[in-house]
Amino acid sequence: MGAVLAAFLVGYLLKPAPSAQHEQGHSTEQQAPEKKQVWTCSMHPQIKLPKKGLCPICNMDLIPLETDDSSMPTSIRQLTVSENARQLMDIETAPVERKFVTATLRMVGKVDYDETNLASITAWVPGRLDRLFVDYTGVPVKKGDHLVSLYSPDLLSAQEELIQALKGVQDVQNSESALMRDITQSTVEAARDRLRLWGLTDEQVAAIEKSGKVEDHVTIYAPTGGIVIHKNAFEGEYVKTGTKIYTIADLSQVWVYLDAYESDLQWLRYGQQVEFTTIAYPGQVFKGTIAFIDPVLNDKTRTIKIRVNVPNSDGQLKPKMFVKATVQSQVAGGGRIMDADLAGQWVCPMHPEIIKAESGKCDICQMPLVQTESLGYASDDPSHLEKPLVIPVTAALVTGTRAIVYVEVPD
Ligand SMILES: [Zn+2]
Ligand SMILES: [Zn+2]
Incomplete structure (x- = not known):
């Protein structure tokens, strides 16, 4: 007895069963006696030739098609093979x-560095860099x-203004004019403010006034604490207000940038856990959370940048280290991702570590939380918990533009 194999597009296979049955019933009516x-x-x-030979498309040897009425090819999508041919x-x-x-x-x-943890040290007042305490x-x-x-000569004159203003206050202390006293007092305040704006602390200002x-x-x-990653100026150099002198990176949290292929994107979600290893620490597994999925594909590498936030309190991870990462995505109904920690929860769209059971605002940035369901996670909804239809990976014949799966039609 021969077996009937029917070719379906994968998308077709995933349609509800009733329509598939309808298709088969319909095909049977097309039987032609031959x-x-x-x-x-x-x-x-689709190649059906009256004699043995080679396929005009691929040059493979043709195989005999069974011709008894019960197993006739019933549609162009169906193929009937004998038991013998099936084994061949x-x-x-x-x-x-x-x-x-x-x-x-x-x-x-x-x-990489956590960009949100970078601090620039700039000159708040124009002057000359007489001493840089961090050399490299x-x-x-x-x-x-x-x-x-x-x-800073500017700073010098601002301090002199403050001292003069304080003297002025003393001079008009016994003055009859309240207006005069107000004016001198506000001059003192303005001089203090300017020094504070130029980076002097309240204690420093008080010390100048006292002495x-x-x-x-x-x-x-x-x-902030961290590592000096850039030194942009040199001793003896004159700087303007705003000139960058150092950049400090806080490495207590780092970012890991991963390259994901287009085909992987369907299984990646904001907030997912990532595990990775480095060459520097063999056998040690680091963990992080996906905090950003680039909306734009890199045209040269055909990959998408995935940013992972990784705590690094012991400073083991160093910027530019290579990592090998894995993400385990449990696939639920409708292509959703099942994650027990996130199902039915609310999360900050900027801070994946902020997860709450109810709607509200992020503790860090005050942004409104979003439902994890809207990010492609399964919720408690029964339709999300439906098991997906799974075929063996070798069953799909990928033809370039689409994938075909042959399904054995029961006798
Ligand atoms: Zn062929
Ligand atoms: Zn936030």
Whole structure:
């Protein structure tokens, strides 16, 4: 008894069963009685020739097509092969099942600085860099460490103005005119404000007022801890307001940029967990969270940048290190991703670590939280929990523009 194989497009296969049955019933009506031996190609079932030979398309040997009425080819999409031919063609069949599957995606990438943790040290006042306390890049600094000693004539005159203004206040202390007292007092305030704007601390301003001595150098302190990654100026150089002197990177959290192929994108989601290894620490597995999926594809590499936030409190991960990453995506109904931690939850679109059970605002950026369902995750909705229809990966014949799956029609 021969087996009937029917070719379906994968998309067609995924349609609900009733329409597939209808298609088969309809095809059967098209049976045409034909008794002579017909030869066909196992790759091109539309080829039906009256004698043995080679397929005009692919030059493969033609195989005999069974001609008894019960197993006649019933449509152009169906192919009937004898048991003998089936063995020659080495056809294997496997059951199509509904089950949860996990897509394992492998990507490579690089460690980078967390851009949100970069600080620029700039001159707040024009002057000359008399001393740079950090001589070279790579030096770790703590918050509040002194970085620069700047000689500034402008600062000098601003301090002198403050001292003069304070003297003025004393001079008019006993004056009858309230207006005079107000004016001198506001001059003092303005002079103080200017010094603060130029980076002097309240303590420094108070010290100048107390001593009456002017300070011709201003010290610039580190606003944050981290590693000095750029030194943009040199000792003795004159700088303007806003000139960048150092860039400090806080490496307690780093970013990892991964390259994902277009075909992987359907299984990647904002907020997913990523595991990765490095060459520097063999066997050690690092973990991070997908925080950004580039909306634009890189035209040269045909890949999409995936940004992963990775905690790095011990500083093991260093920018530019290569990483090999894996993402395990559990595929649920409708191509959604099942993640037990995120199902039915709310998450900040900027901070994937902020996850809440109810709608609300992000603790970090105050942005309204979004439902994980809107990001392509499965929720508790029964339709999301339906198991997807799964075929063996070898079953799909990819023809270039579409994939074809042959389905054995039961006897
Ligand atoms: Zn052929
Ligand atoms: Zn946020």
